[in-house]
Amino acid sequence: MDNKELQEISKNIRINIIKMLSLAGSGHPGGSLSETDILVTLYFNHLKHNPKNPQWPQRDYVILSKGHACVGLYAVLARAGYFPEEELWTLRKFGSRLQGHPAKDKGLPGIEISTGSLGQGLSVGVGIALGLKIDKKSNKVYVIMGCGEQQEGSIWEAAMAAGYYKLDNLIGIIDYNKLQIDGYNEEVMGIENIASKYTAFRWNTIEINGHNYDELNYAFDKAKNYKGKPTVIIAHTIKGKGVNFMENLAEWHGKAPNQQQTEQAIKQIKENYE
């Protein structure tokens, strides 16, 4: 897809994120909006997948390690055709397959594993990548992580194993929006220099603007074809991107907009992406 089409899809995804959260009355807008362009570029330009056959053995795997940002993933999965868009409006409601954090056992197509407890997704990716290597298969594994999540020690156990085993079929993406619940990463627990940390753990690193489709396409192309090391794409993003009054504010990490805010947010998204 060209950038214009990606932008159009991203706009609709962002609107759906706001609608879903508004209907649910709770959830996580900040990280869902910051990861939107990453997910849209991945799913519509790079991922080998079949929404009508989610368990297709040749598929690439996507693990949303930052499980709280599942609202963005659900919206992208629906748009890609994994399930009907109407189901998005059941988010966080009793009986829904769209749980507050991704739930493997609810059977929502496109969800490979339950996440939400931070720091586990990269290890899941390491396991899948190892299994694919044993079978000499060419599928890729994409793990989307948060920046605050880099504070989890288990991330570094996984990073060490991936580098050591040269898992070039594993691609980590950090949605680096600089914020977590208590505020800026650097005020809560600094994660810098994140690129050199991954380099030290024997990874290939690429740093990009996570809202620029050219840069995202470039990064995914590079990462997919890189041999001999896993790649981490450090995508600099803006928390709450697209909704002016949510941007760069930690308070919008885990709060749903009220009716008036919902209308305002949708208006702003339309203005920003037209």
Place this chain on the structure above:
Amino acid sequence: MNKFSEKKATRTGYGEGLLELGEKNSDVVVISLDLTESTALHKFKEKFPSRFISLGIAEQNGITAAAGLSLCGKIPFVSTFAVFASGRVYDQIRVSVCYSNTNVKIGATHSGITVGPDGATHQATEDIALMQVLPRMTVLVPCDALETKKATIAAGEIFGPVYIRSGREPVPVITAPETPFVIGKANVLKEGKDVAIIACGIMVYESLVAAETLEKKGIKARVINMHTIKPIDKDIIIKAAKECGAIVTVEEHQVIGGLGSRVAEIVVENSPAVMKIIGIQDKFGESGQAQELLKYYHLKDTDIVDAVETLLKKK
């Protein structure tokens, strides 16, 4: 009991089971966390090097990577000492293994106080409690090396999370090759109607010895090997409660949350009987020789005999 002359650590049965499973099924992979020989993985490593993965001293990654391996069709067995295999990685087991219903098998060796000289940090006495409370988890506590081999093979043949508890101390082999092993179906090793002794793991042997002593005193004890803690064999417990009216449980584990607690829940809900729960009394372990520690923590056959005699006065 001289008839049980062969002594083997139950963990050796785990290694033997893996070897047989590896032959049968090429999807079986093994993750080692720097304890290859201690957790009896070395023979699997020699025979199937491409299916042996070393992930170092990194238990969180080890358990979670096993979940990932399961997502691409592998049957991963991940092994370490029981303290680390349960407590250190609890949230990983809860979310990536049980909640995600992945096909991960956890081989937990060095359980209980019989680890001995290493002391309390390395003596898992809470792991049955931690594991059995998790939805979807199957918990196996086999009684000897032969049964551990069967349990390991059985674990590989069902889908879903399984915790297999084994030990380091050589203990008598009390089952035979033809003894059945079905997950969730306990075995009666000795018939009797005065009291039922329900035990798991290496305490089954102590229970058999106790039953022989009791027999000489005119007390006929039924000995039940509860090798599966979850799903537990409710029928055999209810039957024991009804027919014997008195139950003693024995485990190398805390009395809170283990086999005894579980049996008591079933007994009070179905057919009340007097009970005594033998296990570790809400204390940590300590350094010492295995036999010394079993005596100190009152887990010997003589302790079981005493408990039965005291209990029968309440019947």
